[in-house]
Amino acid sequence: MTVPATVAELVREFRANGRIVIVGASLAGLRAAEALREEGFTGSLTIIGDEPYEPYDRPPLSKQVLKGWVSADHTKLPRLREVNAQWRLGVAATGLDRAAKQVRLADGEQIPYDRLLIATGTRARQWPNPDEAALDGVYTLRSRDDAAQLQKALAAPPSRVMVIGAGFIGSEVASVCRELDLPVTVVERGSAPLVGALGGVIGEIAAEMQRDHGVDLRCGLGVSSLEGDSGGHVRRAHLSDGTTIDADVVVASLGSIRNVEWLEDAGLASGFWGVGCDAGGRAFDVNGVITDSIYVAGDVARAPHVLYEYQFLAMEHWDNAVLGAEVAAHNMVNLEPHYRPHLLLPGFWSGQFGVNIKSVGVPPFGDEIVFTQGSVKERHFAAAYGRRGRIVAAVTFDHGKWLEYYGKLIEHSGPFPPPPPGWDQPPDMKPIPAEFPQPGVPTAIPDVVLTGHDPSERRAEFRSRPR
Amino acid sequence: MRIAVDLNRCQGYAQCVYLAHEDFRLTGQEALTYEPNPDDERRLQVERAAAACPVQAIVIDRLDGAEGSATS
Ligand SMILES: Cc1cc2nc3c(=O)[nH]c(=O)nc-3n(C[C@H](O)[C@H](O)[C@H](O)COP(=O)(O)OP(=O)(O)OC[C@H]3O[C@@H](n4cnc5c(N)ncnc54)[C@H](O)[C@@H]3O)c2cc1C
Ligand code: SF4
Numbered sequence: 001m002t003v004p005a006t007v008a009e010l011v012r013e014f015r016a017n018g019r020i021v022i023v024g025a026s027l028a029g030l031r032a033a034e035a036l037r038e039e040g041f042t043g044s045l046t047i048i049g050d051e052p053y054e055p056y057d058r059p060p061l062s063k064q065v066l067k068g069w070v071s072a073d074h075t076k077l078p079r080l081r082e083v084n085a086q087w088r089l090g091v092a093a094t095g096l097d098r099a100a101k102q103v104r105l106a107d108g109e110q111i112p113y114d115r116l117l118i119a120t121g122t123r124a125r126q127w128p129n130p131d132e133a134a135l136d137g138v139y140t141l142r143s144r145d146d147a148a149q150l151q152k153a154l155a156a157p158p159s160r161v162m163v164i165g166a167g168f169i170g171s172e173v174a175s176v177c178r179e180l181d182l183p184v185t186v187v188e189r190g191s192a193p194l195v196g197a198l199g200g201v202i203g204e205i206a207a208e209m210q211r212d213h214g215v216d217l218r219c220g221l222g223v224s225s226l227e228g229d230s231g232g233h234v235r236r237a238h239l240s241d242g243t244t245i246d247a248d249v250v251v252a253s254l255g256s257i258r259n260v261e262w263l264e265d266a267g268l269a270s271g272f273w274g275v276g277c278d279a280g281g282r283a284f285d286v287n288g289v290i291t292d293s294i295y296v297a298g299d300v301a302r303a304p305h306v307l308y309e310y311q312f313l314a315m316e317h318w319d320n321a322v323l324g325a326e327v328a329a330h331n332m333v334n335l336e337p338h339y340r341p342h343l344l345l346p347g348f349w350s351g352q353f354g355v356n357i358k359s360v361g362v363p364p365f366g367d368e369i370v371f372t373q374g375s376v377k378e379r380h381f382a383a384a385y386g387r388r389g390r391i392v393a394a395v396t397f398d399h400g401k402w403l404e405y406y407g408k409l410i411e412h413s414g415p416f417p418p419p420p421p422g423w424d425q426p427p428d429m430k431p432i433p434a435e436f437p438q439p440g441v442p443t444a445i446p447d448v449v450l451t452g453h454d455p456s457e458r459r460a461e462f463r464s465r466p467r
Numbered sequence: 468m469r470i471a472v473d474l475n476r477c478q479g480y481a482q483c484v485y486l487a488h489e490d491f492r493l494t495g496q497e498a499l500t501y502e503p504n505p506d507d508e509r510r511l512q513v514e515r516a517a518a519a520c521p522v523q524a525i526v527i528d529r530l531d532g533a534e535g536s537a538t539s
Contacts, residue, residue, distance in 0.1 A: 057471050057503060064500050074504035078469040078528030319475045349474040354495025356479060380496070398496045401478045 007335065014114065015333050018043040021103055021111055022085075023093045024119030024259075025049025027057065028298030028321040032117050033083040035329035045085040046111055048103065050092035053144060059318060061147035062172040063351055067179060068155055072148035093120075096266035101293065114293065115332045118263070118275055118283065119325065121299040122256035122316060127164070132226040137234040138250045141169055153249045157182055162237050162247035164223050166193035168350045170253035171206065175352035178213045185216040185245050187223050187237070190437055198359065198395055200435025201369050202383065205376060205397070213353045226250060256316065258300050268294065271462070274302035274314045279341040281328030286448070287460045295332055297324035306343065307410065308365050308392070317348040345407055349400075355379055358400045360407045361393030369434040370417045373424045374399050381426070382406065385434055386416025468510050469528045470517070472501050476524035483516035483525060491516060 001009070020036060022029045025047050033047055049055075056075040064070040088105065095104035102110040124140035127133035137158075139150045154161070154177065161177045163170045166188035177184035190196065192203025193210060210217045222240040229235045237245045260270040268291070269276035269284035275296045276284040281303070283294040296302075298321035304310040327342040334340075347360045366385030374381030374397075382402050385393040391414050394406030402421065409418050417431055452458045470490075472483075479497025483490075490502040490513055505513050517525035 059474070060500075060503055064502070067500075069500070070502055070504070074502070076469050076504065078471055078526050079530045080526070081529060317475075319473065322473075347475045349477075351474075351494060351498035351500065354498060356495065356498035358475070398479075398498075400497055403478075 011333070011335055014043070015039075015041050016043060018114045018333075019046075019112060020044070020115050020117070020332060021046045021048065021113035022117045022119060023048045023103060023262075024117075024121055024298065024300070025051065025087065025089060026055050026119070026121055026298075026321075027077065027318065028119035028121070028325040029117070030055040030077055030079075030083075030325075031322050032119060032297060032325035032329040033085055034080045035326045036333060037081060037083055039330055039333050041333045043114075045083065046088060046113075047083075047085045048088045048091065048093050048105065048111070050090070050106075051143060052090040054087070054089065056144055058142070061144065062141055062169050063176070065147045066141075066151050066154060066173065066176040068151055072144045072151065075144065093262050096263055096268075098266055098268075098291075098294070116294050117325075117328055117332065118294065118296045118300060119298045119321075120259035120262070121321075122258050125252070125254040125257050127226065127250075127252040127254070129225065132228075132234075133252070134232075135226060135228040135234040135250075136232055137248050138226065138252065140252050140254075141173065142256070150249075150251065154180060154182060158247070158249040159183070160185065160245070160247040161249045161251065162187065162223075162245055163251045163253060164237075165253040165255070166190075166206075166210075166217070166219075167196060167253055167255060168194065168348075170251065171210070171352050172350060173251050173253065174210060174215050175213070178215060178353070183214075183216070185218065185247065186210065187221055187239060187245075188217070188219045189222045190219065191435075192219055193217070195435070195437055196364070198363050199366075199369060199385075200437075201432065202395055203435070205379065209353050209355065209379060256299070258314075260300065273312070274300050276312060277301055277303050279303050279306070279343065280331045280339045281324060281342060282331065286462060295328040297321065297328040303342065305346075305362075307345070307413070308362055311365075313346070313362065315344070315346045317346060319347060320344055345411060347403070347407075356398050356400055357395070358403055359393060359395040360403050361385065361391075361410045363393040363395060363434070364436050364439075366392045366416075366434055367436070368416065368431040370429055370431040371426050372418060372420055372429065373402060373426070375426065384409075384416060384418050386418075386431060389416055390414070391416040391418045468505055468507055468513065470501065470503055470505065470513060471526045472499060473524045473526060474499060476522045477520075478522055478524075480521055482519040482521065486516040486519055487512040 055077045092106045124142040161184045163186045193206040195203040227236040258274045263270045277296040281295045299316045302314040350357045380398045490505045
């Protein structure tokens with residue numbers, strides 16, 4: 001047989017009889033499984049998930065579910081096709097042995113694979129003081145169970161809710177509280193809500209929106225401690241300016257942590273920022289060399305993006321999980337030159353205070369912003385972000401129809417400020433600084449060291465830093 | 468039945484709201500919320516809503532309940 005014929009035969013054989021394991025049974029995991037079958041993979045497929053539930057959708061949790069319109073167990077994801085998988089739900093993967101090509105499970109079982117997809121996503125960062133985090137009435141919001149419990153607490157109703165952190169989830173929780181007519185205090189360390197994602201200029205608008213809806217918003221402040229009553233229920237929060245706030249429900253929305261601990265000894269380029277992979281979803285090993293058998297998708301993945309100077313971006317958004325999973329699945333059952341890249345223009349939406357906030361591109365990549373359409377006063381506008389004369393992102397408030405226009409410009413590396421779409425322009429179209437905070441640098445990330453003297457023995461190694 | 472709406476795509480045209488108002492609602496001018504698990508009795512309405520969506524943002528499951536369960 002010729003070499004190409006042998007390779008083609010191997011691919012055929014793998015598609016028919018290979019073993020694929022997916023770790024993470026949520027949006028990315030399910031969509032990858034469906035895509036694998038769609039691609040004609042008929043081998044064995046195992047899906048491992050530490051949650052006891054079949055895959056469900058998270059965005060409704062902080063919106064419909066908290067409001068009490070939809071119950072938390074009504075969010076199961078639609079099934080697009082039969083996946084005929086062995087589902088191992090309610091058991092976590094605890095280790096990965098790349099030499100033996102096995103995933104280790106919490107119950108001691110070892111699951112062999114030929115190809116592996118890592119789709120373990122992120123989890124909510126807990127309130128840092130464990131005793132205070134354990135008080136009744138202190139919540140985070142990531143899972144179905146979290147949403148069900150928090151919804152119950154909001155329905156009680158509490159006398160006041162305190163939200164710590166005004167990112168998207170914190171702001172959505174605050175919005176639901178106001179819809180339920182609950183008094184709510186939001187404490188945000190930054191200068192305004194959403195600053196990390198959208199910058200200070202848009203943050204100011206979000207701040208006004210919150211205040212107009214009766215949110216007691218306190219920016220530039222931290223919560224220093226939470227205080228419980230004798231029954232172990234949270235009653236009060238102490239703020240960094242010495243003031244206190246009485247609240248009986250506290251929602252810590254402090255961002256997310258990537259679920260990579262189970263990969264600690266696997267020798268992959270995984271860590272604080274997620275698992276590094278190429279634009280086709282193939283994981284890098286610790287040396288920065290591409291693997292052939294391990295793929296990554298969804299919130300836990302981090303890949304270079306052509307439009308953003310090939311920087312490694314982790315995108316914690318719904319459509320990134322869907323499209324990243326489809327690309328990884330395709331590449332798992334194909335070979336070069338049939339690989340596909342995951343070249344999504346990042347995008348997300350958020351519904352809060354009756355306004356539909358949407359963005360395309362990577363706003364924090366920009367350093368300037370210009371309002372291009374609509375009216376800020378009416379919270380009905382579009383704005384573009386730029387860097388070095390190029391448009392890199394856009395945001396809309398109740399102006400979603402125009403997002404595609406800006407998306408196209410970003411894809412084509414269009415000029416900044418962008419050509420006005422010829423409709424509905426605000427009087428002042430001068431770019432101003434977008435006011436993003438300096439990115440924080442975490443202190444607990446491991447050091448990478450090089451070992452081995454001989455060039456053929458040189459290897460990278462992670463060494464955890466003593467805390 | 469199960470549905471999900473890709474709200475990145477959704478442009479708030481509200482076609483779905485007209486056709487299946489029990490399951491799709493606009494909060495404010497264009498923020499859509501929906502019932503991810505509509506009653507099977509309303510399948511026809513929901514399917515019509517999905518078909519009418521100009522950007523095909525509504526994802527509907529194509530399997531019946533049993534097949535869509537965790538064992539499939
Ligand atoms: C409340 C909320 C609201 C959101 N709203 C929006 C929105 O409006 N717009 C938007 O674009 N995005 C939104 N998102 C983000 C979106 O939900 C995520 O981007 C998406 O869920 C990512 O999917 P994923 O499959 O990569 O990861 P996840 O959904 O995090 O799934 C990972 C799964 O892997 C499991 N897992 C982790 N470790 C292990 C292990 N060791 N072994 C086995 N299983 C493991 C986890 O328990 C989880 O079930 C929201 C998220 C939340 C939490
Ligand atoms: S019809 Fe489609 S675009 Fe319009 S509101 Fe419904 S889901 Fe959104």
